[in-house]
Amino acid sequence: MxxxxxxxxxxxxxxxxxxxxxxxxxxxxxxxxxxxxxxxxxxxxxxxxxxxxxxxxxxxxxxxxxxxxxxxxxxxxxxxxxxxxxxxxxxxxxxxxxxxxxxxxxxxxxxxxxxxxxxxxxxSFIEHHSLLLKQGQKLDPENFIRRLTLAGYKNVSQVYSHGEFAVRGAIIDLYPSGAEFPLRLDFFDDELDTLREFDVDTQISKDKISSISLLPAHEFAVNDDTIALFRQNWRSEFDISRDPACIYQQISNGAVPQGIEYYLPFFHEQxxxxxxxxxxxxxxxxxxxxxxxxxxxxxxxxxxxxxxxxxxxxxxxxxxxxxxxxxxxxxxxxxxxxxxxxxxxxxxxxxxxxLNYTAIPDVTLDNKHTDLMHRLLSFLEQTRHRTLITAESPGRQEQLAQWLSDAGLNYSTVTHWRDFVQEDSVQEDSDCFITVAPLSEGFIDKDGNIQLIAEAQLYGDKVRQSQQQKQSQVDIENVIRNLAELQIGAPVVHLEHGIGRYLGLQKLDIAQYETEFLAIEYAGGDKFYVPVQNLDAISRFSGNPDAKVVLSKLGNEKWSNARKKAAEKIRDVAAELLEIHAQRAVKNGHSFSLTSQDYRLFSAGFPFEETTDQRKAIEAVINDLKKPNPMDRLVCGDVGFGKTEVAMRAAFIVANAGYQVSILVPTTLLAQQHFDNFRDRFADWPFRIEVLSRFVPAAQQKTILSDLQQGKVDIVIGTHKLLQKDIKFKCLGMTIIDEEHRFGVRQKEKLKAIKANVDILSLTATPIPRTLNMALSGLRDLSIIATPPQKRLAVKTFVRRQDDLLIKDAITREIRRGGQIFYVHNDVASIERKADDIRRLLPEVSIAVGHGQMKEVQLERVMQDFYHHRYQLLICTTIIETGIDIPNANTIIIDRADHFGLAQLHQLRGRVGRSHHQAYAYLLTPHSKSMMTSDAKKRLQAIESMDDLGSGFLLASQDLEIRGAGEILGEDQSGQIQHIGFNLYMDMLDKAVEALSAGREPSLNEVLADKAEIELQIPALLPDDYVIDVSIRLNLYKRIASAGSSKDLDALKVELIDRFGLLPEASKNLFGISLLRLRCNRIGIKRIQLNDSKGYIDFIEKPNIEPMLIIELIQQKSHIFKLDGPSRLRISNDMDTSQKRLSFVQQLLHQLENG
Missing domain, CATH: 3.40.50.11180 (Rossmann fold)
Structure with a gap:
């Protein structure tokens, strides 16, 4: 060691x-x-x-x-x-x-x-409020809950963050200060029976532990004694303001306001x-x-x-x-x-x-030299010390090993520092040793005859920071589908009855049994109650959250017709996609070979660790380029998530094979940004890169066009100028199209002509949801980069009243760390006045103004100057909603945020947080709350609570999802999605694609397939004293109803027992009915209805059973079964208990399914 x-x-x-x-x-x-x-x-x-x-x-x-x-x-x-x-x-x-x-x-x-x-x-505070929790200790749960509150822990419905706890009967979930994972405490009377860690995302238990130190949640407590001390200290120091926003008034009312830490002395004697x-x-x-x-x-x-x-x-x-x-x-x-x-x-x-340490000389790799590592080889030859070279990740170590091997160096791999310094543990005939270590700079130790070279010193720059990426267990799309965070009044879609408003979960007495329903209000105030076991028929209506939703009318044919029309269109879309796929398979294009040494070296110049999604996208593009068929791949990912690097790798492979690459972008500004980025990235390679835009003088453009035709330009970046007739290439191999949806109709027609002949790589920042990706799997070449880059942090969002001091703080904090600021003031008439106000407040800050009524050339010049850090602060209108990536801008201030819609606020906030720095969004509101509508208050509350890197992203950008779907499927389909809702559309598309891929024509019934309904008049619910929180209960009902197999249901059972304790009888019935529904769907049963003496079964038009089975059943038990029409089986039997009814249906379905 x-x-x-x-x-x-x-x-x-x-x-x-x-x-x-x-x-x-x-x-x-x-x-x-x-x-x-x-x-x-x-x-x-x-x-x-x-x-x-x-x-x-x-x-x-x-x-x-x-x-x-x-x-x-x-x-x-x-x-x-x-x-x-x-x-x-x-x-x-x-x-x-x-x-x-x-x-x-x-x-x-x-x-x-x-x-x-x-x-x-x-x-004394830390000691007094700390408690050692041990398995088996005597601990009264009620006293323990009081103690948690006194220690500053917050009682919530579900635990996500440090300092929170949730109570569910004999189970208390808790996230102690300093703990890596939250804990699940299971009490047996007044004994702490078990302590288990659990996963925040899945809420499922992990490992048991025997003990833990429970520490306070804050550096102060808020209770009667400390509030009294705080008030006394405040009065001796300051005057008292009656304003409810005053710190004094908030603490007096038991609230804990932001920034309270700067009043810590008032909570303690010393x-x-x-x-x-x-x-x-x-x-x-x-x-x-x-x-x-x-x-x-x-x-x-x-x-x-x-x-x-x-x-x-x-x-x-x-x-x-x-x-x-x-x-x-x-x-x-x-x-x-x-x-x-x-x-x-x-x-x-x-x-x-x-001390006798000296610096490592220049050992950087030199790709202009025939021997890439000649500097390193020369240094090793001169010193003869034992040498350790460190890489920042295992992948980088592999690459380093390959280069050392190619250079003829004999190396050994060591795992630990001690393996290197202990002479008897290493191979003495090695020229050097390599290991994985996060070191920034090496050294020569002349006393110890050892030297260490950090990877960054080989590349001459800071190397990517590599840490193990946490793979989320939660499918974000399921957050939407599972109705998480659904608010009262939100629009939902019922498969049969259409769009209504969610009114909450309600309990009704049916045949003497309490049953829970999801209540939906339709047009005209009509109500419809959906049994919780049928919640798979319900989905969130995904549309623009700020738009007015037209509710369906119960019993009206309009919804049914809209659904049928959508199903017909969906069938056409699925068929067209399959046709495109078949046509592309027979086309001939370029097949590019990969020069592994050159490609490895180019990849090594990427200064970050690739994310999982980015790596998959790069591999998919490389495989496409190797095939003889032309590539037509769309890479979708938010700005700053790494799409450009995917394009650069593809451009390198094509240019290195001797072909030309054109990169088409919608704006001059983006062209310049790409030009700067490509020029920097390809700086060490002998490729000529040019840009064609109005910023390039006419004489220079003429030269570039001539050189393009002669093959002297390898990569050209430009706006729609690249689509003009006078543009001729000597040997065009690939076209990269950035944000295709932002081009006009005529330009899109020209793009279609280009697509017929060369490899196409399209990039878009419009979110394309994973469900769409699944529906199109194998039909459309689509890569989604949804993993945020390493160290990307969620944007800290604050809703604050307009305050010059706050604005000054926010701008100063950002400038001090070398960053830039967006200030959104969405009123052109007063924007210059606002700029003057900010200049008076912060005279030393360089400020630019940009808005849509400026001349295009002038606006582009302002944006370009801001991009190149010539200004620290940009005061602008919403023109920045979409546009260039400015990683250095990590603070955004939005004036009158109450005037913006939820999706628009989300997009504006998304302009910051593009780097690994913590980003801040300040949403400023008027001093008087009466100037804001109740909807505006709700929107601001929602955006403040949404985690930008979590599920909130999808909740806020449903309108963007619809745009994304339109980009893939065509604008006509966007209309269909608006009519029936995004999730229902995707389900129907999935079924149609599945049918066509299997070689059968999808029937209307198949695309509109409804799930079985079962009503046995037995208690089947999650009691509210078992799962207290309504939103969690709703989420679980939806997951149980949507389970696709008995295995899924078993996993859910285990999860419920883990999180809430043993299943009550009514919850066991709920799982029993859900299992029966799965069997009904397989057999082709539409509905089962039973009471204590009679009932019926309705079959679909073509059930998946032999007709003879029904006939034999009726013949053998004619006193129980009778046919009533072509698809209904009548039942008469003694079923006076809920258990008898459940057993009867289980046996009957087993007989029908297995003959």
Whole structure:
């Protein structure tokens, strides 16, 4: 381990502060890890910021082979005196860390300067509100719930985040602070029977655990005592505002407002510091010039205090109440032994010991040279030290191994650092060793005769950050189909009766039994009640959420006709798709071969780890290009999800094979952006890339056109100019079309002519849902990139009243981290006035204005300047809804957000959050709530609560899904989808494609196939004391009704028992009836109705049973069965209990199914 590598740093005798310099690259992490192993006390390592802490922890973890040695005490990631709170996960991590510090004897704490100066909740609070939970302990559930509330936990219907709990009878779900997974506690009377971790996405239990420390949810409690203390402290410090938005009034009412952390002193008698949590023998390591960061941090705190000290609603506390002053901090540090470490020269007046580490020289790969690795080979030849080369992922390691092998180097693979430093554990005849490690920069250790080269040093740039991607277990499409988050009044579709409004779940007494129904209101106020076991006939109506929905009328033929018309159109669509597929299979095109060495090197230039979906799309495109048939593939993915890289890989393969590539885009701005990106990406390759747009002078355009015809241009990017008759290619191999739906009708006709002859790769950011992809599987070449890139974070969304201070904070926070801001002001008449207001507020910020009434050339110039970072802030109308990708813009402020629709707000918010930085959206509303409609308030509440990377995306963009479907299937089909709803349309298309693919003509009945209805007059429901939350109950009913097999039903049973406890009798009946429905659908039974003495069975027109079976049944048991018309079987029998009725139907169906 690291102990095998002796640390060169130590505390010198009788010296309070020892200084060391020249800890080059990751030698710094190596020395800290080695030093910590030799210490019997905790080490506090002061770093400049969170980013430095994260990188250092990764490197220490590698050298120590122990991810527990170093921990980060995280920064709040908010500005001093901010108006919103840290993320709950950050609060959770901090509380866990404070709890560990109370008993810490060894290890490294990495702490950013901004966190070190914060005053903290007292140790007594953490100790008093912590509880060790153990399996088998005596614990009264009601007292425990009270204790959770006092510790700041929030009672919710379903647990998703740290600091939440949910109660379901004898089961309590809980997400403790600091825990990796939430817990399911199962009580048996007043004994804690079991503790099980469960998955947040599926809500299903995982592993049992024996114990866990339950920590408080916040650094303060909100109860009667603390509220009284808060009020007393406030009154002694500030005046009292009667405004209900005032912090004082909110806390007095038991609410916990955003930004309350900056009033922490009011909740406690006395705050403490990090030094109070840690032992006296603590050792301090100081990195680089952190004192300068400390002074800058204090200056920022002081400036922000001056701005906020007189705020009426949120007056600021004195800085010394919340923070340690620089002099005070430095005085505290004098009590400890200190090491100062620098990666470069020492700037201190105290003499530093220079360690014998030196930097790795230039070893970058050189694809202009015949020998790609000549610099590395030369370096290895000169030094003769044992060499370790690190890759950032296993895939990158494979690539590195291939290059080393091609260069004739003999390498060995090692897993751990200790394998490399221990001479007896490695092969001495190896030229070098390779491993996977997250190191940013290598070093030469002349004392130890070893050297380490980080992968980034081979590429001469920062390499992709690779972490294991979490694969979600939840199909997002099912979130829609399962009616999750369905609100009262939302439109739904019933397969037979059409579009109505959801009124909620209602219980009715049927034949003395309580039964639960989903109530739907239709036109004219008519109500229809759907038994919960038949909820598979219900789907969410997916259309524009802001549009008025026309409700169907019960008993009216209009819905039935609309459904039949759609079914006929759907059959035509399915047939056309199959025909296109057959035609393309016989066409001849180019078959491109792949030069593996060149392609590997080009791929290595992509500075990120590919997402799973991106990798699949790239593989699909490569396979298409290898085939002799022409490619016609559509790649769908949100802006910033990696479509362009797929196009670049394809362009490289075609250009490398000697063919030309044209890239067609709808706007000049996009053409320029693609040109810049392609030029950067292909910089090291001998391909000529040109752009044709109005920004290119006429003389230069003429030259480009001539060179295109002669084959001197390899890749050309342009707008519709590329479709003009004077454009001639010498050898066009592929056309890439970006956002085809944004071209006009005439341009689309020209595109069709192009498509007939060359390989086509189309890119779109319009969401195409996965159900459509499934329906078209094998018929249309479609790749969906739905996985967000690594480190992509959901956009933090805040609905706030218009406030200059808030606007100034938001813009300042973004500019300080080097980012840009969109400010949406959707009124051209007053946009210049708004720009002047912002200039007065922030005179040092460079501001541009853009709107749709500007001349096109002028607008494009503004957007281009913003894209190239010439402006920090763009004040604009909704022209940015769709357009270029600006990864550097990570804050958006939307004026009068109450005037926008839900889908429009979602799209505007989607302009930010394109990089790995945390993005922010501020939705500004008028000061008076009376100026907003109730619908606007609901929309804002919904968008604030929606997770941009989760199910909320689909909920907010149903209109986009319909556009996406129209793009694939044609505009006519978009109309059909609007009439009958997206989900029903997709189900019907799926059935039609399945029938045609199997070689049979889909009948109207097959496309409109209804599921069996069963009414046995028995209790069949999930009692509301079993599943309390209505939305969860609705979701489960839908999943049970939609289960496709007995295996699915068994899995659901297991899940319910796991989440809610043993099934009540009524719930067992619900599963029994659902199993019977599956058998009825297989046999061809439309309806079964039974009471205690009689009933009937209705068959479909052509059931899947032998007619003789029915005849034999009637002959053998004529006293029970009689035919009533061609499709009804009458039943008379003694079935006076629910169990008898259930058993009777089970036996009858078994007989019909098995003969």
């Amino acid at each position: 690291v102990s095998d590598f002796s640390s060169k740093i130590f505390h010198k005798a009788n010296v309070q502060k020892s200084l060391y310099s020249h800890l080059v690259g990751s030698a710094l992490a190596l020395e800290i890890a080695s030093f910590a192993r030799q210490q019997q006390a905790p080490i506090l390592c002061i770093v400049q910021d969170n980013q430095s802490a994260n990188q250092l922890k990764q490197e220490i973890d590698y050298f120590a082979e122990n991810d527990q040695l170093a921990s980060i005490f995280p920064d709040w990631e908010t500005l001093p005196y901010d108006s919103f709170s840290p993320h709950q996960d950050i609060i959770s991590a901090r509380i866990e860390a404070l709890h560990q510090f109370l008993s810490m004897e060894q290890g490294i704490i990495l702490i950013p300067v901004s966190t070190l100066v914060q005053k903290l909740t007292p140790r 705050l403490e510091t990090l030094f109070d949590y840690l032992p006296d023998q603590l050792q301090i390591i100081e990195l680089g010039d952190w004192q300068q960061t400390l002074q800058q941090n204090w200056q920022e705190i002081s400036e922000r205090f001056q701005l906020r000290k007189d705020h009426i609603l949120r007056p600021a506390l004195q800085p010394q109440q919340l923070y340690l002053q620089p002099d005070e901090l430095n005085q505290r540090l004098k009590h400890y032994r200190r090491l100062w470490l620098s990666q470069g020269e020492s700037q201190s007046s105290i003499k530093a010991t220079a």
